[in-house]
Amino acid sequence: MKRRGARRLLIQMPDGLKPHAVNISRELMERTGAEVYISAGPCYGGCDVATGQAKMLNVDLIVHYGHTEFVRVDDCPSIFLEARSESSLTEILNRSESKISIYRKVGVATTVQHLNELVKVEERLRRLGVEAVITPRCGRNRYCGQIIGCDYTPLKMVIDKVESFMVIGSRFHGLGASLAVDKPVILADPYMSKVTEMEGEKRSLINRRYAMIERAKGAKTFGIILGSKIGQYNHDTADMLRRTIVTRGRDAVTIVADEVSPSSLENFEGVDVFVNAACPRLSIDDSERFTKPLLLPKEALVSIGEMRWEELLDQGLI
Numbered sequence: 082m083k084r085r086g087a088r089r090l091l092i093q094m095p096d097g098l099k100p101h102a103v104n105i106s107r108e109l110m111e112r113t114g115a116e117v118y119i120s121a122g123p124c125y126g127g128c129d130v131a132t133g134q135a136k137m138l139n140v141d142l143i144v145h146y147g148h149t150e151f152v153r154v155d156d157c158p159s160i161f162l163e164a165r166s167e168s169s170l171t172e173i174l175n176r177s178e179s180k181i182s183i184y185r186k187v188g189v190a191t192t193v194q195h196l197n198e199l200v201k202v203e204e205r206l207r208r209l210g211v212e213a214v215i216t217p218r219c220g221r222n223r224y225c226g227q228i229i230g231c232d233y234t235p236l237k238m239v240i241d242k243v244e245s246f247m248v249i250g251s252r253f254h255g256l257g258a259s260l261a262v263d264k265p266v267i268l269a270d271p272y273m274s275k276v277t278e279m280e281g282e283k284r285s286l287i288n289r290r291y292a293m294i295e296r297a298k299g300a301k302t303f304g305i306i307l308g309s310k311i312g313q314y315n316h317d318t319a320d321m322l323r324r325t326i327v328t329r330g331r332d333a334v335t336i337v338a339d340e341v342s343p344s345s346l347e348n349f350e351g352v353d354v355f356v357n358a359a360c361p362r363l364s365i366d367d368s369e370r371f372t373k374p375l376l377l378p379k380e381a382l383v384s385i386g387e388m389r390w391e392e393l394l395d396q397g398l399i
């Protein structure tokens with residue numbers, strides 16, 4: 082802040098870090114004399130940078146806590162302060178031994194909080210006689226070994242080199258990984274202290290997604306959700322979907338949304354099916370909460386006959 086001469090600052094952080102927000106804000110004000118604002122927005126990922134609030138408040142700097150930077154923010158100078166967990170992974174690694182030790186080569190990836198532990202994970206697997214293949218840095222992922230919920234390219238890059246994958250993170254990341262690659266995925270979830278082979282959950286989710294696509298096949302009007310968060314603004318995808326759906330003889334409207342929730346969509350009478358071109362988590366983790374089908378873009382293409390179901394499975398849902 083001092084180097085940049087920032088006098089007005091907006092800090093934003095995910096809910097898990099918000100308990101520290103007041104102290105951080107107080108300390109920054111005391112030490113720099115700057116005006117500090119705290120964003121109450123949910124801040125789910127690096128896709129969500131509070132540029133709208135920053136503009137309204139006329140701040141000279143946004144400080145985004147917790148996530149890695151992967152979007153270009155032109156509207157306002159911003160810095161990303163990544164968070165690393167201080168909890169040890171020893172217990173979850175102990176629990177995963179029996180499931181991992183049956184493989185010789187395992188692709189390993191985790192969310193940003195646990196990246197510092199990857200060296201220990203590698204060493205632990207080596208002692209079990211398992212070679213850990215740390216996934217490469219690519220796509221939206223800034224570090225080797227990192228995955229975020231909307232980009233599993235790093236796993237796909239090493240798929241031919243490994244027999245299975247170990248994902249250290251939440252259920253959503255384990256499920257997303259298992260949908261992206263056609264190899265066994267073992268989720269080591271340090272928050273729930275649980276190790277899960279994701280194949281069963283993947284099969285059950287795929288069955289539910291298939292049923293949702295079937296429901297959407299008779300739809301007349303599709304509501305395409307274009308996320309307005311800077312890293313969810315997939316305009317080209319939304320535009321391609323609208324044009325393709327119309328070419329196939331159906332109606333399509335584009336709905337711009339910052340936060341997508343059942344209540345934000347419930348009043349759109351006349352829309353039979355929503356297509357989520359924003360954050361894939363909504364369709365993977367939350368779609369049961371919505372009364373109408375909430376398809377992912379490729380699923381929408383299957384529902385209108387533009388893509389085959391088998392092709393979708395080959396490419397992965399995300």
Ligand code: SF4
Binds near residue numbers: 128230232312313
């Ligand atoms: S789009 Fe969704 S999955 Fe991707 S970073 Fe944002 S919140 Fe996470």
